[in-house]
Amino acid sequence: MAMDESGNARSEAHESAFETCNAGKPAALLFLCDHASNAVPPGLGDLGLCQEAFSTHIAFDIGAAALTRHLATAFDAPALLGRWSRLVVDLNRGADDPTAVMKLSDGRIVPGNREADVAERVARYHAPYHQAVEAKIDEALSQGLLPILVSMHSFTPVWRGVPRPWHIGILWDKDPRLARALMDRLSREGDIVVGDNEPYSGTLENDTLYRHGTMRGLPHVLIEVRQDLIGSEQGLAVWQKRLEGVLRDALHAMGPSRIDFSRPLALKNTKGSPVMDENTKTELEAAAFRKLVAHLRERHDVQNIDLMNLAGFCRNCLGDWYREAAAGKGITLGKDEAREVVYGMSPADWKARYQKAASPDAQAQFAAKPPHQH
Numbered sequence: 405m406a407m408d409e410s411g412n413a414r415s416e417a418h419e420s421a422f423e424t425c426n427a428g429k430p431a432a433l434l435f436l437c438d439h440a441s442n443a444v445p446p447g448l449g450d451l452g453l454c455q456e457a458f459s460t461h462i463a464f465d466i467g468a469a470a471l472t473r474h475l476a477t478a479f480d481a482p483a484l485l486g487r488w489s490r491l492v493v494d495l496n497r498g499a500d501d502p503t504a505v506m507k508l509s510d511g512r513i514v515p516g517n518r519e520a521d522v523a524e525r526v527a528r529y530h531a532p533y534h535q536a537v538e539a540k541i542d543e544a545l546s547q548g549l550l551p552i553l554v555s556m557h558s559f560t561p562v563w564r565g566v567p568r569p570w571h572i573g574i575l576w577d578k579d580p581r582l583a584r585a586l587m588d589r590l591s592r593e594g595d596i597v598v599g600d601n602e603p604y605s606g607t608l609e610n611d612t613l614y615r616h617g618t619m620r621g622l623p624h625v626l627i628e629v630r631q632d633l634i635g636s637e638q639g640l641a642v643w644q645k646r647l648e649g650v651l652r653d654a655l656h657a658m659g660p661s662r663i664d665f666s667r668p669l670a671l672k673n674t675k676g677s678p679v680m681d682e683n684t685k686t687e688l689e690a691a692a693f694r695k696l697v698a699h700l701r702e703r704h705d706v707q708n709i710d711l712m713n714l715a716g717f718c719r720n721c722l723g724d725w726y727r728e729a730a731a732g733k734g735i736t737l738g739k740d741e742a743r744e745v746v747y748g749m750s751p752a753d754w755k756a757r758y759q760k761a762a763s764p765d766a767q768a769q770f771a772a773k774p775p776h777q778h
């Protein structure tokens with residue numbers, strides 16, 4: 405255990421950067437609450453602000469922590485909550501984002517942040533939280549679960565003098581799976597004004613869901629609830645029940661969790677800064693796909709049925725994935741046309757040339773498997 409100069413155990417700071425709720429529950433669903441707390445670590449005093457500032461939205465997301473805990477318990481799922489105020493360091497920003505440590509918040513200067521040691525703040529209060537999220541996801545994956553991430557926030561009803569009409573905002577980037585299902589379900593309530601990427605946009609790179617959801621291909625959504633709705637115990641009781649029902653239905657509508665990359669695959673970078681631009685990433689992914697196709701063309705001795713039995717996919721699946729991707733861009737391809745991209749000839753020609761009669765063993769194995777989905 406490393407000690408700092410004052411003799412304090414460093415691991416204490418590490419452990420106190422976040423709080424886990426229902427730690428022992430399997431994370432098929434993982435709740436996150438970046439802005440749960442208005443507390444400031446003892447060493448940082450009051451950041452030069454008056455006490456009153458800490459009861460406002462600039463310090464934390466009012467009601468969000470209680471709502472997160474309720475949902476975690478209702479869904480029998482774990483939750484990770486930030487332990488310190490967003491004014492110390494904003495957990496929903498990349499570590500090198502200039503707004504991670506805010507010098508100005510909603511028009512108010514934060515004196516204690518003017519000369520802040522940002523690297524120190526990140527190391528003590530930001531990195532451990534995100535490592536904990538990562539570890540929770542890894543643990544779930546090792547148990548065969550593909551966690552669905554639900555990040556809970558709340559927003560101030562009036563921003564710069566302008567009242568906000570939305571009751572609830574659904575924030576998302578490029579993965580519509582849970583966001584769409586939630587917005588549809590919320591709209592059916594009839595009396596809820598739903599924000600689609602309002603009052604904020606969910607497309608900020610390197611925010612919490614970008615890092616843990618988008619980059620890992622896991623379904624995710626950020627739910628913003630207007631603070632006046634959940635600022636009192638009475639309101640909280642009403643809205644946590646309503647949201648619980650809505651989320652349950654939306655998860656059901658979304659269907660089983662799968663890994664789906666909605667953005668190009670990124671290299672991991674501990675600082676969260678981009679290693680290369682999105683086009684370059686896409687080109688590298690395409691290069692890997694071309695190599696795979698070339699390999700399969702050379703290895704025509706490898707039979708589709710054996711691929712299916714062993715790995716649950718075959719050349720036809722690759723062709724169908726290509727076709728689906730084209731359809732996503734509004735380009736209609738025939739089944740055989742798309743599969744030809746993989747085979748390098750018509751699938752019928754390939755079959756005539758290279759397909760061998762499957763052994764009874766392989767046939768029995770294939771028949772015993774549930775029909776695969778693409």
Ligand SMILES: [Zn+2]
Nearest residue numbers: 439465557558
């Ligand atoms: Zn927030």
